[in-house]
Amino acid sequence: MASNVKQYKAIGEELWKGRSEKINAELFALTYGALVVQLIQDYEDYDEVNKQLEKMGYNIGTRLIEDFLARSGMGRCSDFREVGEVIAKVGFKTFLNITPSVVHALPPSPTPNRQSNPTPSQPSFTLTLDENPLTEFVELPEDALEGGLWFSNVLCGVIRGALEMVQMQVQAEFVSDVLRGDESSEIRVKLVKYLEEEVPVGDD
Amino acid sequence: MTINSLHCICVYYQDWHRTRRPKPASEAGLLPAVSQAVSAAAAGDAAAAAHATASTFSSPRNTLQSTTGTVVAISNELPPPPPSTAGAGVGGLTSTGLAFDEEAKLVYGVVISLRNMVKKISGRDEQFTSYRTSAYRLHLFETLSGYKFVMLTDPRTENMRVQLRRIYEGPFLEFVVRNPLVKMDSREQGIDNENFRAALDRMVRGLPVYA
Numbered sequence: 001m002a003s004n005v006k007q008y009k010a011i012g013e014e015l016w017k018g019r020s021e022k023i024n025a026e027l028f029a030l031t032y033g034a035l036v037v038q039l040i041q042d043y044e045d046y047d048e049v050n051k052q053l054e055k056m057g058y059n060i061g062t063r064l065i066e067d068f069l070a071r072s073g074m075g076r077c078s079d080f081r082e083v084g085e086v087i088a089k090v091g092f093k094t095f096l097n098i099t100p101s102v103v104h105a106l107p108p109s110p111t112p113n114r115q116s117n118p119t120p121s122q123p124s125f126t127l128t129l130d131e132n133p134l135t136e137f138v139e140l141p142e143d144a145l146e147g148g149l150w151f152s153n154v155l156c157g158v159i160r161g162a163l164e165m166v167q168m169q170v171q172a173e174f175v176s177d178v179l180r181g182d183e184s185s186e187i188r189v190k191l192v193k194y195l196e197e198e199v200p201v202g203d204d
Numbered sequence: 205m206t207i208n209s210l211h212c213i214c215v216y217y218q219d220w221h222r223t224r225r226p227k228p229a230s231e232a233g234l235l236p237a238v239s240q241a242v243s244a245a246a247a248g249d250a251a252a253a254a255h256a257t258a259s260t261f262s263s264p265r266n267t268l269q270s271t272t273g274t275v276v277a278i279s280n281e282l283p284p285p286p287p288s289t290a291g292a293g294v295g296g297l298t299s300t301g302l303a304f305d306e307e308a309k310l311v312y313g314v315v316i317s318l319r320n321m322v323k324k325i326s327g328r329d330e331q332f333t334s335y336r337t338s339a340y341r342l343h344l345f346e347t348l349s350g351y352k353f354v355m356l357t358d359p360r361t362e363n364m365r366v367q368l369r370r371i372y373e374g375p376f377l378e379f380v381v382r383n384p385l386v387k388m389d390s391r392e393q394g395i396d397n398e399n400f401r402a403a404l405d406r407m408v409r410g411l412p413v414y415a
Contacts (some may be wrong), residue, residue: 066381070373071349076348165349 008085012093015071019094029136036151046147053150057157058164065162068094076166080191081106083168084125087159087189092127100127100187125191126175132185140179151173152185159189167195205355205408217308218404290388315344317353345369367411375403 008099039049077083088102104125134152156172169192176182283291322332334343345368353368379400
């Protein structure tokens with residue numbers, strides 16, 4: 001699928017360049033930081049803050065997907081693997097100008113004698129963010145580290161919201177975060193199920 | 205033109221020429237803010253637009269309905285007096301005397317059934333785009349996210365998919381998606397708003413097929 005990957009990169013690059021409304025990265029990072037600080041002050045519970053960030057991300061995601069579909073004109077992805085590629089190479093590139101790398105973990109193939117390590121029953125992929133524009137100037141204090149704050153949790157919400165509007169229900173969560181002292185920032189996105197199209201309630 | 209959202213509800217309605225105004229919707233039938241012109245006209249109804257409806261019958265409907273349902277644009281031009289009109293022509297869309305919400309459901313039902321039939325017959329790649337009768341032509345543009353843009357025009361109009369797509373990328377993206385005040389949750393409210401309506405109006409009136 002190398003050619004597809006290159007195509008996606010090209011599309012992403014083009015969309016990023018073609019975007020007329022870009023904002024200053026520092027302004028973006030500082031605004032987001034202020035938002036998180038305010039949430040912490042309001043809720044005082046890091047789990048709750050994580051949930052709120054995810055919820056905000058969800059609302060953003062449901063609209064962002066329209067923007068993405070309208071501009072990129074991409075068709076439906078053929079499988080979950082492709083979804084991961086498109087999100088990483090086209091999606092993130094278009095909106096944040098970063099290209100996380102993707103590692104896929106697909107469910108085991110039907111042949112019986114294949115498996116040695118346990119693979120999840122649902123397909124999933126992991127996005128590794130080498131650079132994160134949201135965390136430009138950020139350092140987490142002690143109690144945030146202990147409390148379990150995922151600083152960029154809004155990104156997980158965006159992924160979940162966006163995919164839900166295209167009939168895929170997923171779970172997206174941070175696995176590790178550089179701010180917490182881990183080696184890299186990783187988001188794992190796991191497919192829960194494909195959503196069926198809604199049919200109107202028959203009323204005749 | 206109507207816009208229908210993913211929950212199969214009509215979220216927006218606008219028209220440019222119609223021979224007969226559709227009757228206002230029955231009370232429970234329509235989400236608030238789909239179009240002033242077609243919301244329930246009962247006095248003392250929850251929709252504040254109701255009163256305006258009765259009096260502003262000639263103005264384009266403005267209520268926004270936030271249903272993510274189908275966006276239907278009944279941009280049919282009125283039936284032209286026999287000799288003149290060249291080009292776009294307008295299909296006289298004679299109202300069937302149905303209340304608007306029923307009409308919207310009818311349109312949506314047709315669209316959904318045809319779409320399913322096309323998919324079953326020719327697989328996922330084919331898409332139902334339009335159909336034509338002797339009185340009108342219906343154009344459909346559907347997004348991956350479930351929004352359906354429906355437009356009814358004169359039968360002689362050529363395929364409007366491109367224009368519908370431009371509407372999606374233009375006014376819809378600008379004034380609905382990017383507008384934080386417009387709730388995109390289609391179950392409760394339509395997506396009518398001044399800017400969107402005006403921009404859409406401008407765009408449609410500027411189309412070459414518009415009579």
